[in-house]
Amino acid sequence: MADGSHIDELMELTAQSLSYLEINEHFNIIKEIGRGKYGKVLLVTHRCKTPMALKVMPKTSTKLQGFLREYCISLQLSCHPCIVGLFGIAFQSAEHYGFAQELVIGRDLFAVIQPRVGIPEGAVKRCVLQVASALEFIHEHGLVHRDIKPENILLSDRHCCRVKLADFGLSQKRGTLISFISGTLPYMAPELCAMALEAGQKASRAAPLSVEPSLDTWAFGVLIFCILTGFFPWEHCTASDDFYQEFADWCQEPTGAKVPSQWKRFTPTSMEMFSRLLALDAKKRCKVAEVRAYLNEDWVRTVPPGGRVVDHAKVKAGSTLSVSR
Known part of the structure; x- marks a missing residue:
């Protein structure tokens, strides 16, 4: 049983390896499927044509530590069948932080x-x-x-x-x-x-x-x-x-x-x-x-x-x- 203490270490490692890319250059945006105070969720396909949900958060209203914590916690827990899965793709662009997660077809x-x-x-x-x-x-x-x-x-x-x-x-x-x-x-x-x-x-x-x-x-x-x-x-x-x-x-x-x-x-x-x-x-x-x-x-x-x-x-x-x- 984990105690969550390694989340900080995972956040530090993710920050060091966070790739830089522009969303339009690496993903084909199909449509927006969600929006909130945090930012928005986009339905996209990657180069391999796999559909996924891309959660993107503006840098103007998102602290790097908050983004890293959400991504690392989500990644750690995503193996459970009743929790949305992640693809292990986290990045930053000129204006956003983002990560890719499982696309759940349906409604909330x-x-x-x-x-x-x-x-x-x-x-x-x-x-x-x-x-x-x-x-x-x-x-x-x-x-x-x-x-x-x-x-x-x-x-x-x-x-x-x-x-x-x-x-x-x-x-x-x-x-x-x-x-x-x-x-x-x-x-x-x-x-x-x-x-x-x-x-x-x-x-x-x-x-x-x-x-x-x-x-x-x-x-x-x-x-x-x-x-x-x-x-x-x-x-x-x-x-x-x-x-x-x-x-x-x-x-x-x-x-x-x-x-x-x-x-x-x-x-x-x-x-x-x-x-x-x-x-x-x-x-x-x-x-x-x-x-x-x-x-x-x-x-x-x-x-x-x-x-x-x-x-x-x-x-x-x-x-x-x-x-x-």
Whole structure:
């Protein structure tokens, strides 16, 4: 079992051997297939006509160390069948850093989630089993993904028979300290939301946070909720969010308290699973592998009438994630 300590050495070696090439001279660009704050992903073919996805990041907004870390972590983990593979091609051009990865023909998980409905429970369980396997592998290597969400889960088919976890741009070694974050997302654990800067703040009032697998466990729990229902359970994990606070109150006394309004569709068995994945105390969260114990049980019983829906698309488009690295 690796501890992630050799990532730094791999980054140094990659920096020394990073080839210099212009994209148009070495790749045939077919079309753009993805774009984000990081840069863009291009569908290309190489000289040998092999189709691949080329992730390119502008040098103006990308630090060399950040690029090297993402590439080296992705390369180390790409042998797992539920993680996007890499070709071992990393380079820089005059304006970009880039690397080539496996082309997954299909859509991401976000694209198949029906708003306010989700996707069928059978497909959810197939997806959950594969993502759990990928996360186990990541954590065994002393690493934390830190960006588990439907947009980063690629599908070969809409029934989730074969899925792959992607995007290691925020991944870090376990134990790395985070000083602050700018902005929050619904997938972020409460201890991470506590690191968010308030308006006018230049430093967080909280002590630095150690990056641990429990951050992925929390995001994994929120992911399961989202794909089962088609909406978020809350917008952010702070006391100012009534839906999060309602869940937090239930967690303090799950046997006696009323089941939160957003969670009434779930069976008692699945609520037990959620209570372990989404334990407020990070040290008490279960490992992602423990969801396997619940796969043969029903997770959803009936969809309750009414209930508040958080616009998934709005949150996706309106929230930005900027992390101190």
